[in-house]
Amino acid sequence: MSSSDLEDRIRRVMSDLREETSIPGRVGSPCPVDQRMAQTSTPAVSVGVIDDFEVAWARGFGTLAAGAAPATAHTPFQCGSISKPVFALAVMKLAETGTIDLDADVNEYLASWRVPANDGWQPRVSLRQLLSHSAGTTVHGFPGYPASGPWPTVPDVLHGAPPANTQPIVVDVLPGTQFRYSGGGTTIAQQAIVDVTGKPLPEIMRELVLDPVGMVDSSYEQPVPSAFAGRVARGHPLNGIETSGGYHVYPEMAAAGLWSSATDLARLGADVMRALRGKPSKIGLASETVGSMLRPQLANQEVGQDFVGLGWFCAGREETFRFFHEGWNHGYVATMLMLPATGKGVVVMVNSHQGWMLRGEITAAVAREYGWPALKDVPEIGDIAPDIAYAGSYGSANETIRVTQDGKRLLVTFPPQQPLPLYPTSAGEFFATAMNLRLRFAGTDPARPSELTIVTGSKTETFTRAD
Numbered sequence: 001m002s003s004s005d006l007e008d009r010i011r012r013v014m015s016d017l018r019e020e021t022s023i024p025g026r027v028g029s030p031c032p033v034d035q036r037m038a039q040t041s042t043p044a045v046s047v048g049v050i051d052d053f054e055v056a057w058a059r060g061f062g063t064l065a066a067g068a069a070p071a072t073a074h075t076p077f078q079c080g081s082i083s084k085p086v087f088a089l090a091v092m093k094l095a096e097t098g099t100i101d102l103d104a105d106v107n108e109y110l111a112s113w114r115v116p117a118n119d120g121w122q123p124r125v126s127l128r129q130l131l132s133h134s135a136g137t138t139v140h141g142f143p144g145y146p147a148s149g150p151w152p153t154v155p156d157v158l159h160g161a162p163p164a165n166t167q168p169i170v171v172d173v174l175p176g177t178q179f180r181y182s183g184g185g186t187t188i189a190q191q192a193i194v195d196v197t198g199k200p201l202p203e204i205m206r207e208l209v210l211d212p213v214g215m216v217d218s219s220y221e222q223p224v225p226s227a228f229a230g231r232v233a234r235g236h237p238l239n240g241i242e243t244s245g246g247y248h249v250y251p252e253m254a255a256a257g258l259w260s261s262a263t264d265l266a267r268l269g270a271d272v273m274r275a276l277r278g279k280p281s282k283i284g285l286a287s288e289t290v291g292s293m294l295r296p297q298l299a300n301q302e303v304g305q306d307f308v309g310l311g312w313f314c315a316g317r318e319e320t321f322r323f324f325h326e327g328w329n330h331g332y333v334a335t336m337l338m339l340p341a342t343g344k345g346v347v348v349m350v351n352s353h354q355g356w357m358l359r360g361e362i363t364a365a366v367a368r369e370y371g372w373p374a375l376k377d378v379p380e381i382g383d384i385a386p387d388i389a390y391a392g393s394y395g396s397a398n399e400t401i402r403v404t405q406d407g408k409r410l411l412v413t414f415p416p417q418q419p420l421p422l423y424p425t426s427a428g429e430f431f432a433t434a435m436n437l438r439l440r441f442a443g444t445d446p447a448r449p450s451e452l453t454i455v456t457g458s459k460t461e462t463f464t465r466a467d
Contacts, residue, residue, distance in 0.1 A: 006056075006057060009057075009369060010057055010059060012369055013047075013049075013362070013365045013366055013369045014032065014033040014047075014059075014061070014362075014365070015030065015031075015032045015033070016030045016365040016368065016369070017030065017031045017032070017033055017036045017358070017361040017362060017365055018030055018031070018361060018364065018365070019031070019036075019357065019361065020357060020360055020361060020364070026433065027364075033045060033061050033358075033362070034061065034062070036355075036358060036361065037061065037062055037355065037358070040352060040354045040355040040357070040358060041236065041238070041239050041240035041352055041354045041355070042062065042236070042240075042350055042351065042352035042354065042355030042358060043062050043063050043064065043065050043066060043068075043071075043233070043234075043236060043240065043351055043352065044060065044061065044062040044063060044064055044065075044071035044075065044077075044233045044350070044351045045060070045061045045062055045071070045348070045349070045350050045355070045358060045362070046058070046059070046060045046061070046071055046072075046073060046075055046077065046233075046261060046262035046347075046348075046349045047059055047060075047061075047262055047346070047347065047348055047349075047362055047366075048073070048261075048262035048263055048265060048266030048267075048346065048347040049266065049345075049346055049347075049366055049370070050266050050269055050270045050273070050338070050343065050344055050345035050346065051343070051344055051370055052342075052343050052344075053270055053273055053274050053277070053279065053343035054270055054343075055263065055266045055267055055270055058073035058261075058262045058263040058266055058347075059072075059073050059262075060072040060073050060074075060075050060262070064231070064232065064233045064234055064351075065233075065234040065236070065242050065246075065351075066240065066242070068234070069231070071233055073261065073262055073263045074217045074261045074263055075217075075231060075232065075233050075261055075262075076217050076218070076219075076224070076228050076231070076232045076233070076259040076260060076261050077232070077233045077259070077260070077261070077262075077332055077334060077349040077350075077351060078235065078247060078250075078256075078258070078259060078327075078329040078331075078332040078334075079256075079258040079259070079260050079265070079327045079329075079332075079334050079349070080256055080326070080327025080328045080329040080332060080333065080334055081141070081183070081255065081256060081325060081326060081327045081328065082258060082260075082265065082325045082326070082327040082334055082335075082336050083220070083253065083254060083255060083256050083257055083258035083327070084131075084183075084186050084254065084255055084311050084325065085311035085312045085323075085325050085336075086205070086209060086258055086260075086268065086311075087186065087189070087190070087205065087253075087254040087255075087258075087311065088131050088293065088310050088311025088312070089208075089209050089272070089283060089285065089293075089311070090193070090204060090205055090208040090209050091127060091131060091189065091193060091310075091311075092285055092289050092290075092292075092293060092310065093208045093209075093284065093285060094193065094196070094197075094208070095127075095289075096285065096286065096289055099196060099197070100127060100192075100193070100196055101127075102126060102127045102128040102131075102310075103126045103127075103128055104126060104127075105124045105125070105126065106125050106126060106127055106130065106188060106189070106192050107124075109127075109192040109193075109195055109196045110188075110191060110192050110195055111195040112155050112191060112194075112195055113154075113155045113158045113159070113191055115171060115188065116168075116170055116171075118170065118171070118172070123136070123171035123175055124175065125137070125171060125175045125185075125188075126175075127189055127192065128297060128310065129175050129176055129185075129297075130182075130185040130186065130188055130189040131186070131189060131310040131311050132179070132297035132298070132308050132309065132310055132311075133179050133180060133181050133182050133185060133308050134175070134176055134177070134178065134179055134180075134297055134298055134308075135171065135175050135176075135182065135185045135188075136171045136172060136173030136174055136175045136176075136177070136178075136180065137169055137170070137171055137180075137182040137184045137185035137188065138167065138168075138169055138170050138171075138172055138182065138184050139166050139167060139169050139182060139183055139184030139187075140181055140182065140183060140184075141181075141183045141255070141256070141328075142157075142166060142183055142250060142252045142255060142256055143165060143166075143248070143330060144247075144248025144249060144250045144256070144329060144330045145163070145165065145248055145249045145250075145251070146244060146245060146248065146249070147223060147243075147244070147245025147246060147247060147248065147249055148244075148245055149249075150163040151163070151222075151249050151251055152164040152165075152251055153251065154187060154190060154191050154194070154251055154252070155191070156251075157169070157187055157251060157252055158184075158187060158188065158191060166184075169184035169185075169187065169188060176298070177298075178298070179298065179301075179307075179308055183252060183255040183256065184255075186252070186254050186255040187252045187254065187255050189254060190252070190253060190254035190255070193254075201220055201253045201254060201257075202219060202220040202221045202253065205220045205258075206219070206220075209268075209283070210264075212282050212283060212284055213264075213267060213268050213271050213282050213283055214264075214267060214282065215260065215264035215267065215268060216264070217259075217260065217261040217263065217264050218258065218259060218260040218261065218264045218265075219258075219259050220253045220254075220257050220258055220259075221257075221259075222249050222250050222251060222253055222257045223247075223249045224247065224259055225259075228259060232246070232247070232259065233332075233349075233351040234246040234247060234331070234351060235247045235248070235329070235330055235331020235332050235351055236331050236351055236352040236353070236354075237330060237331045237352075237353045238353060238354060239354070240352070242331075243330060243331045247329075247330070247331060247332075248329065248330040248331070250329065256327075256329055261349075262347045262348070262349050265336050265347040265349075266345070266346075266347045268283075269336060269338045269345045269347065270343070270345065271283050272285075272290060272338070273338055273340045273343055273345070274343075275287060275290045276290040276291060276294070276340050277340065277343075292309075292310065293309050293310040293311060293312060293323075294309045294312060294314050294321075294323050294340075295309055296309070296314075297309060297310065303317055303321070304316070304317040309323070311325075312324065312325060313325055315375075316375065318341060319339075319341045319342065319373050320339070320341075320373050320374075320375055321339070321340065321341060322337055322338060322339050322340075322375065323337075323338050323340070324336060324337040324338065326359075328353075328356075331351060331352070331353065332349070332350065332351055332352075333349075333350045333352075333353065333355065333356045333359060334347070334348065334349045334350065334359070335347070335348050335359040335360075335363065337363060339372065339373075342372075342373075344370055344372055346362070346363050346366045346367075348362045348363060380425065381423045381424065381425070382424045382425050383408065383424060384405070384408055384409070384410070384424050385424075387447055388441075388446070388447055388448075388449070389447060389448045389449075390403055390405060390410055390441060390449060391403050391404050391405050391410075392465055392466075392467045393465070393466040393467040394451075394452045394463035394464060394465055394466060395463055395464060395466040396461055396462065396463045396464070398461075399414070399415070400415075400466055401413060401414050401415075401452075401463060403452070404419070406421075408423075408424075409421050409422060409423050409424075410422040410424075410430055410439075412439065420432055420434060420435070420437070421433070421434065422437075422439060435456070436456060436457055437454065437455070437456040438454070438455045438456075439452060439453070439454055439455075440452070440453045440455075443465075448465075449465065450464065450465045451463070451464055451465070452464075452465070
């Protein structure tokens with residue numbers, strides 16, 4: 001592709017941001033990135049796009065802060081929780097060499113702190129459980145610390161001792177039985193790897209992941225390394241107001257401490273996909289090892305559902321199978337999404353909380369331009385079965401609603417609201433385009449449904465035919 005063709009492609013992507021709504025299939029009109037950045041008080045955005053297992057392009061937009069230097073494809077941002085799957089890659093390299101066993105009791109590796117006992121009960125948790133958020137550990141995430149300090153040590157964080165600003169990290173759910181997101185668990189894993197290797201985490205990550213992949217704009221050092229200090233994007237939580245000192249400091253490096261650029265994360269994502277497919281890669285992991293990171297870790301999980309593997313979130317199947325992670329630190333948001341069946345992907349980094357929606361808008365624009373398979377379920381309108389009597393009154397313990405048929409659509413009335421139009425899908429459900437609502441009819445008589453289930457937002461309610 002010529003440079004002019006590539007520039008045209010980048011222009012098409014970055015001028016096609018469509019504001020998302022909660023209603024399936026409904027988005028706003030196309031809008032250029034600079035306009036959306038202004039609307040969301042976002043000084044800087046950086047984007048990296050992967051196509052056919054290679055970085056197709058990366059680009060920065062805006063400035064590091066108000067009146068500061070321009071952002072580029074090599075500008076480091078705080079990655080937030082994207083730090084976790086990158087850390088998990090290092091753990092897998094140590095597992096491949098036999099340095100650690102993913103299924104051993106993590107207390108075998110911990111020297112400076114140990115998973116505490118509760119009421120005489122000593123929980124046994126493994127690195128596999130810690131990386132898949134199934135260890136039953138506490139502390140969801142970390143707010144970080146002012147750049148001016150003071151900053152706790154990792155043992156301080158694990159103990160919940162001042163100046164740590166989070167609770168002690170303990171096990172309060174039976175390990176290996178359920179998913180519960182825990183940055184605290186990742187911090188336990190960080191201390192275990194540091195104790196086993198005898199090296200600081202930034203050095204471990206540099207040796208095992210960042211240098212092999214060529215991530216020259218990346219570091220787990222906290223605070224930011226001096227070589228990066230003048231060129232990082234500064235954080236802006238709200239209304240374009242810069243964080244005091246430019247950013248927060250995260251001693252919880254494995255969970256939230258990575259600084260990286262869109263170019264570096266795109267390079268890493270492409271390399272991991274190549275390793276998964278058995279193609280030449282720099283990460284140095286076997287295809288089987290990468291594949292093991294992208295499999296369910298709990299008995300009640302399966303491919304096709306949303307699940308957490310080792311470090312990565314996963315969803316879809318076959319062509320739509322994807323591994324991904326979001327990031328959210330004080331003043332920063334980011335996303336990293338890969339489609340290994342086709343070698344496509346995207347990285348979006350933003351230095352504003354109000355710009356969080358730009359991640360999804362840019363991802364969708366990239367998907368349209370590069371012909372990604374549909375990742376969201378947007379229903380297609382079908383035909384109403386002519387021999388099924390949907391119309392009637394349906395009641396629950398709280399209310400009675402009325403369903404009528406109007407040509408090729410149904411109308412449902414929730415008193416005192418006006419009738420709401422519903423359209424059939426090819427799968428036999430009905431959905432609204434005016435709001436986020438779906439209906440499913442059921443019953444023993446296929447021609448006369450006796451039950452109606454309504455899903456709206458996060459609420460599901462079942463009604464029984466009352467007429």
